[in-house]
Amino acid sequence: MTELAQLLAHNRKWAHERLAEDADYFSRLSKLQEPDYLWIGCSDSRVPANVITGLQPGEVFVHRNVANLVHRADLNLLSVLEFAVETLGVEHIIVCGHYGCGGLRAAIDGVRHGVIDHWLQPIRDIAEIHHQELRLIEDGAAREARLCELNVVAQTESLARTPIIQSAWARGLRLSIHGWVYGLHDGLLRDLNCSLSRA
Ligand code: CO
Numbered sequence: 001m002t003e004l005a006q007l008l009a010h011n012r013k014w015a016h017e018r019l020a021e022d023a024d025y026f027s028r029l030s031k032l033q034e035p036d037y038l039w040i041g042c043s044d045s046r047v048p049a050n051v052i053t054g055l056q057p058g059e060v061f062v063h064r065n066v067a068n069l070v071h072r073a074d075l076n077l078l079s080v081l082e083f084a085v086e087t088l089g090v091e092h093i094i095v096c097g098h099y100g101c102g103g104l105r106a107a108i109d110g111v112r113h114g115v116i117d118h119w120l121q122p123i124r125d126i127a128e129i130h131h132q133e134l135r136l137i138e139d140g141a142a143r144e145a146r147l148c149e150l151n152v153v154a155q156t157e158s159l160a161r162t163p164i165i166q167s168a169w170a171r172g173l174r175l176s177i178h179g180w181v182y183g184l185h186d187g188l189l190r191d192l193n194c195s196l197s198r199a
Pocket of ligand 1: 042043044066067068098100101102103104
Protein backbone atom coordinates (compact mmCIF):
# COMPACT_ATOMS: atom_id res chain seq x y z
CA MET A 1 0.00 0.00 0.00
CA THR A 2 1.36 3.43 -0.91
CA GLU A 3 1.77 6.04 1.81
CA LEU A 4 -1.17 8.06 0.50
CA ALA A 5 -3.36 4.98 0.22
CA GLN A 6 -2.58 4.35 3.89
CA LEU A 7 -3.95 7.78 4.79
CA LEU A 8 -7.19 7.07 2.93
CA ALA A 9 -7.46 3.62 4.49
CA HIS A 10 -6.93 5.12 7.93
CA ASN A 11 -9.63 7.69 7.20
CA ARG A 12 -12.16 5.00 6.26
CA LYS A 13 -11.37 3.13 9.47
CA TRP A 14 -11.70 6.32 11.53
CA ALA A 15 -15.05 7.26 9.96
CA HIS A 16 -16.31 3.75 10.47
CA GLU A 17 -15.32 3.82 14.15
CA ARG A 18 -17.04 7.17 14.71
CA LEU A 19 -20.26 5.80 13.24
CA ALA A 20 -19.99 2.66 15.33
CA GLU A 21 -19.83 4.84 18.46
CA ASP A 22 -22.48 7.30 17.39
CA ALA A 23 -24.68 6.80 14.33
CA ASP A 24 -25.49 10.54 14.17
CA TYR A 25 -21.88 11.71 14.51
CA PHE A 26 -21.38 13.04 10.99
CA SER A 27 -24.97 14.12 10.34
CA ARG A 28 -24.83 16.24 13.50
CA LEU A 29 -21.39 17.75 12.76
CA SER A 30 -22.26 18.45 9.13
CA LYS A 31 -25.20 20.63 10.20
CA LEU A 32 -23.51 22.73 12.82
CA GLN A 33 -20.19 23.67 14.38
CA GLU A 34 -20.21 25.34 17.77
CA PRO A 35 -16.59 25.65 18.88
CA ASP A 36 -15.86 27.64 22.04
CA TYR A 37 -12.28 28.28 20.99
CA LEU A 38 -10.33 29.96 18.23
CA TRP A 39 -6.74 28.72 18.08
CA ILE A 40 -4.07 30.85 16.43
CA GLY A 41 -0.92 28.77 16.29
CA CYS A 42 2.21 27.98 14.33
CA SER A 43 2.03 25.90 11.14
CA ASP A 44 4.64 23.54 12.62
CA SER A 45 3.45 19.95 12.10
CA ARG A 46 4.40 19.07 15.66
CA VAL A 47 1.86 21.44 17.23
CA PRO A 48 -1.59 20.16 16.13
CA ALA A 49 -4.23 22.10 18.10
CA ASN A 50 -6.81 19.32 18.41
CA VAL A 51 -4.35 16.60 19.35
CA ILE A 52 -2.50 18.42 22.14
CA THR A 53 -5.66 19.84 23.72
CA GLY A 54 -7.80 16.72 23.39
CA LEU A 55 -10.44 18.62 21.43
CA GLN A 56 -12.66 16.77 18.98
CA PRO A 57 -13.82 17.84 15.51
CA GLY A 58 -16.21 20.75 15.94
CA GLU A 59 -14.63 21.97 19.19
CA VAL A 60 -11.88 24.34 18.01
CA PHE A 61 -11.68 26.73 15.06
CA VAL A 62 -8.09 26.92 13.86
CA HIS A 63 -5.85 29.41 12.11
CA ARG A 64 -2.17 28.57 11.74
CA ASN A 65 0.72 30.40 10.11
CA VAL A 66 4.49 30.48 10.42
CA ALA A 67 5.41 31.66 13.94
CA ASN A 68 1.78 32.32 14.99
CA LEU A 69 1.73 35.96 13.98
CA VAL A 70 -1.16 38.41 14.00
CA HIS A 71 -0.41 40.66 11.06
CA ARG A 72 -3.15 43.21 11.22
CA ALA A 73 -3.55 43.43 7.45
CA ASP A 74 -3.66 39.62 7.04
CA LEU A 75 -6.99 39.07 5.28
CA ASN A 76 -6.81 35.36 5.97
CA LEU A 77 -6.47 35.81 9.72
CA LEU A 78 -8.97 38.69 9.87
CA SER A 79 -11.56 36.65 7.97
CA VAL A 80 -11.09 33.72 10.35
CA LEU A 81 -11.20 36.05 13.34
CA GLU A 82 -14.38 37.84 12.28
CA PHE A 83 -16.19 34.60 11.49
CA ALA A 84 -15.08 33.05 14.79
CA VAL A 85 -16.19 36.06 16.84
CA GLU A 86 -19.31 37.19 15.01
CA THR A 87 -20.78 33.96 13.66
CA LEU A 88 -19.41 31.14 15.77
CA GLY A 89 -19.37 33.22 18.95
CA VAL A 90 -16.19 31.73 20.37
CA GLU A 91 -15.48 32.80 23.94
CA HIS A 92 -11.76 32.18 24.02
CA ILE A 93 -9.02 32.95 21.55
CA ILE A 94 -5.76 31.18 22.23
CA VAL A 95 -2.56 32.43 20.65
CA CYS A 96 -0.15 29.53 20.98
CA GLY A 97 3.55 29.71 20.23
CA HIS A 98 6.04 26.92 20.75
CA TYR A 99 9.60 26.63 21.96
CA GLY A 100 12.02 25.57 19.23
CA CYS A 101 10.06 27.44 16.54
CA GLY A 102 11.98 27.36 13.26
CA GLY A 103 10.12 30.44 12.03
CA LEU A 104 11.14 32.44 15.05
CA ARG A 105 14.74 31.28 14.67
CA ALA A 106 14.75 32.21 10.99
CA ALA A 107 13.64 35.71 11.96
CA ILE A 108 16.75 36.35 14.00
CA ASP A 109 19.49 34.19 12.48
CA GLY A 110 20.77 36.98 10.25
CA VAL A 111 20.43 34.86 7.10
CA ARG A 112 18.41 36.00 4.09
CA HIS A 113 15.64 33.42 3.51
CA GLY A 114 13.33 35.16 1.04
CA VAL A 115 9.72 36.28 1.33
CA ILE A 116 9.49 34.74 4.79
CA ASP A 117 11.82 37.50 6.04
CA HIS A 118 9.03 39.99 5.40
CA TRP A 119 6.49 37.79 7.13
CA LEU A 120 8.75 37.45 10.17
CA GLN A 121 9.56 41.16 10.51
CA PRO A 122 7.37 41.61 13.64
CA ILE A 123 9.60 39.16 15.52
CA ARG A 124 12.68 41.25 14.78
CA ASP A 125 10.74 44.30 15.98
CA ILE A 126 9.84 42.51 19.23
CA ALA A 127 13.46 41.43 19.72
CA GLU A 128 14.52 45.04 19.30
CA ILE A 129 11.88 46.39 21.70
CA HIS A 130 12.99 43.86 24.37
CA HIS A 131 16.68 44.09 23.55
CA GLN A 132 17.67 45.08 27.11
CA GLU A 133 16.02 42.03 28.67
CA LEU A 134 17.11 39.59 25.99
CA ARG A 135 20.77 40.56 25.94
CA LEU A 136 21.06 39.68 29.64
CA ILE A 137 20.15 36.05 28.89
CA GLU A 138 23.50 34.45 28.09
CA ASP A 139 22.26 31.03 26.98
CA GLY A 140 21.17 31.19 23.33
CA ALA A 141 18.37 28.63 23.69
CA ALA A 142 16.98 30.37 26.77
CA ARG A 143 17.12 33.71 24.96
CA GLU A 144 15.23 32.25 22.03
CA ALA A 145 12.65 30.70 24.36
CA ARG A 146 12.09 34.06 26.02
CA LEU A 147 11.66 35.73 22.63
CA CYS A 148 9.11 33.04 21.80
CA GLU A 149 7.11 34.01 24.91
CA LEU A 150 7.45 37.73 24.17
CA ASN A 151 6.20 37.07 20.64
CA VAL A 152 3.06 35.35 21.93
CA VAL A 153 2.34 38.21 24.34
CA ALA A 154 2.84 40.76 21.55
CA GLN A 155 0.48 38.85 19.25
CA THR A 156 -2.25 38.73 21.91
CA GLU A 157 -1.91 42.51 22.23
CA SER A 158 -1.96 42.95 18.48
CA LEU A 159 -5.13 40.87 18.31
CA ALA A 160 -6.77 42.89 21.08
CA ARG A 161 -6.22 46.10 19.12
CA THR A 162 -7.99 44.89 15.99
CA PRO A 163 -11.32 46.60 15.26
CA ILE A 164 -12.98 43.16 15.28
CA ILE A 165 -12.05 42.53 18.92
CA GLN A 166 -12.54 46.15 19.99
CA SER A 167 -16.02 46.12 18.50
CA ALA A 168 -16.89 42.80 20.15
CA TRP A 169 -15.82 44.11 23.54
CA ALA A 170 -17.64 47.42 23.03
CA ARG A 171 -20.85 45.43 22.49
CA GLY A 172 -20.25 43.45 25.66
CA LEU A 173 -19.52 40.11 24.01
CA ARG A 174 -17.89 37.63 26.33
CA LEU A 175 -14.52 37.07 24.74
CA SER A 176 -11.03 36.55 26.15
CA ILE A 177 -7.64 36.30 24.51
CA HIS A 178 -4.99 34.04 25.99
CA GLY A 179 -1.28 33.47 25.35
CA TRP A 180 0.16 29.96 25.64
CA VAL A 181 3.44 28.31 24.71
CA TYR A 182 3.88 24.65 23.86
CA GLY A 183 7.05 22.69 24.57
CA LEU A 184 8.06 20.37 21.74
CA HIS A 185 10.40 18.69 24.22
CA ASP A 186 7.80 17.76 26.84
CA GLY A 187 4.41 18.05 25.14
CA LEU A 188 3.15 20.55 27.69
CA LEU A 189 1.24 23.80 27.22
CA ARG A 190 2.14 26.73 29.43
CA ASP A 191 -0.20 29.62 30.19
CA LEU A 192 1.78 32.87 29.97
CA ASN A 193 -0.81 34.60 32.17
CA CYS A 194 -1.25 37.44 29.73
CA SER A 195 -4.99 36.98 29.17
CA LEU A 196 -6.94 39.95 27.91
CA SER A 197 -10.66 40.54 28.16
CA ARG A 198 -13.03 43.48 27.97
CA ALA A 199 -11.40 46.54 29.57
CO1 CO B 1 6.90 27.35 14.76
